[in-house]
Amino acid sequence: MSQPKTAVLLVNLGSPDQPTPGAVRRYLKEFLSDRRVVEGNGVMRLVWLAVLNGIILTFRPRKVAKLYASIWDKDSPLRLILNQQVAALQLALQQQMPNRDIQVFSAMTYGNPGLTARLAELKKAGYQRILVLPLYPQYSDTTTAPIYDQIARFQLQNRNPPDIRVLHDYHDHPLYIQALAASVRDYRAEHGQGDKLILSYHGIPQEYADRGDPYPDHCHRTSELLASELELTPEQWQTTFQSRFGPKAWLQPYTDKTLEKLPETGTKRVDIISPAFSADCLETLEELSVENRDIFMAGGGEQYQYIPALNDDPGMISLLVDLVQQNSSGWFSPASTENEQKETENAS
Ligand SMILES: C=CC1=C(C)c2cc3[nH]c(cc4nc(cc5[nH]c(cc1n2)c(C)c5CCC(=O)O)C(CCC(=O)O)=C4C)c(C)c3C=C
Numbered sequence: 001m002s003q004p005k006t007a008v009l010l011v012n013l014g015s016p017d018q019p020t021p022g023a024v025r026r027y028l029k030e031f032l033s034d035r036r037v038v039e040g041n042g043v044m045r046l047v048w049l050a051v052l053n054g055i056i057l058t059f060r061p062r063k064v065a066k067l068y069a070s071i072w073d074k075d076s077p078l079r080l081i082l083n084q085q086v087a088a089l090q091l092a093l094q095q096q097m098p099n100r101d102i103q104v105f106s107a108m109t110y111g112n113p114g115l116t117a118r119l120a121e122l123k124k125a126g127y128q129r130i131l132v133l134p135l136y137p138q139y140s141d142t143t144t145a146p147i148y149d150q151i152a153r154f155q156l157q158n159r160n161p162p163d164i165r166v167l168h169d170y171h172d173h174p175l176y177i178q179a180l181a182a183s184v185r186d187y188r189a190e191h192g193q194g195d196k197l198i199l200s201y202h203g204i205p206q207e208y209a210d211r212g213d214p215y216p217d218h219c220h221r222t223s224e225l226l227a228s229e230l231e232l233t234p235e236q237w238q239t240t241f242q243s244r245f246g247p248k249a250w251l252q253p254y255t256d257k258t259l260e261k262l263p264e265t266g267t268k269r270v271d272i273i274s275p276a277f278s279a280d281c282l283e284t285l286e287e288l289s290v291e292n293r294d295i296f297m298a299g300g301g302e303q304y305q306y307i308p309a310l311n312d313d314p315g316m317i318s319l320l321v322d323l324v325q326q327n328s329s330g331w332f333s334p335a336s337t338e339n340e341q342k343e344t345e346n347a348s
Pocket residue numbers: 013014015016028037038060064076078136140142143202203204205215243245276277280281282283
């Protein structure tokens with residue numbers, strides 16, 4: 001009997017279609033209207049929608065479109081890299097799991113290719129099993145949960161919905177930590193080593209963490225595991241949080257404030273990595289590589305090195321293959337798994 005059609009869906013946050021104020025406005029409207037991203041009920045919700053549709057969507061798109069234009073490369077880097085990750089994973093699965101017929105697709109939570117539209121497309125094409133891999137190593141109610149929400153709405157609206165599995169997080173997966181460690185080692189071997197490694201994660205509002213979002217705990221665990229894998233002493237690394245949005249307190253210490261102060265305490269050369277981003281994007285290519293570099297140098301810093309995200313690095317693809325293998329267990333007949341193991345043994 002033939003296997004039910006199986007798909008893997010790599011999902012990232014999303015980008016505007018173009019680096020123009022109109023496209024950025026559409027993207028920000030969809031993104032910032034999500035109740036998981038900006039929480040609040042009743043009057044608070046009405047106030048937020050007024051601020052969003054009044055001030056934010058009037059002034060922010062022009063400013064942010066210019067930032068997107070400065071990193072645009074025929075398309076948004078986030079979308080280009082997602083496509084590269086899809087292609088690299090597809091090839092790796094064909095080579096390493098030849099007996100499992102799995103097709104890999106891309107989707108974005110906001111903007112295009114949209115997750116809900118992609119699920120509809122896959123259902124129409126006859127995929128009965130879909131493994132969704134959110135490209136967020138650390139779970140957050142602001143990023144991973146919106147994926148669960150869209151899937152739940154899709155299932156509710158469809159007869160005979162597909163069997164969908166969603167990966168929750170992989171913040172402490174040994175292959176993730178090893179891939180990050182290898183990227184730091186390789187970068188430093190080529191470019192030299194700074195005094196300190198800054199691990200800068202995208203922030204969330206502090207009050208979300210106070211209400212139970214495990215994201216900061218996941219970030220701190222990733223940092224500890226990476227520092228331990230690299231055998232760093234406590235003064236050789238630090239965790240910070242970037243990309244603050246709005247007037248409320250976000251997770252601290254803030255990346256920009258930390259970088260501003262570091263040179264006066266004697267740390268003049270930093271290497272900076274952003275483990276929460278599995279692909280380079282506006283927040284790394286502009287905010288970290290340009291804005292924060294300027295802040296550090298203006299404060300008296302001498303060397304600032306941004307270590308790229310894992311993107312389609314072989315270490316990242318090995319991690320994704322392992323996540324597919326672990327999370328598709330039971331979907332394939334024992335015979336195909338046995339053959340695969342024999343082939344892997346023969347190959348080694
Ligand atoms: C309340 C606002 C926001 C929360 C909470 C938030 C959490 C969060 N975001 C990422 C990953 C990315 N964010 C990106 C851009 C971006 N983020 C926000 C706001 C919040 N993010 C905005 C408004 C924007 C757009 C740019 C801007 O207007 O400043 C991106 C980059 C997308 C790209 O196209 O390059 C990513 C990726 C995580 C991981 C996270 C919480 C854990």
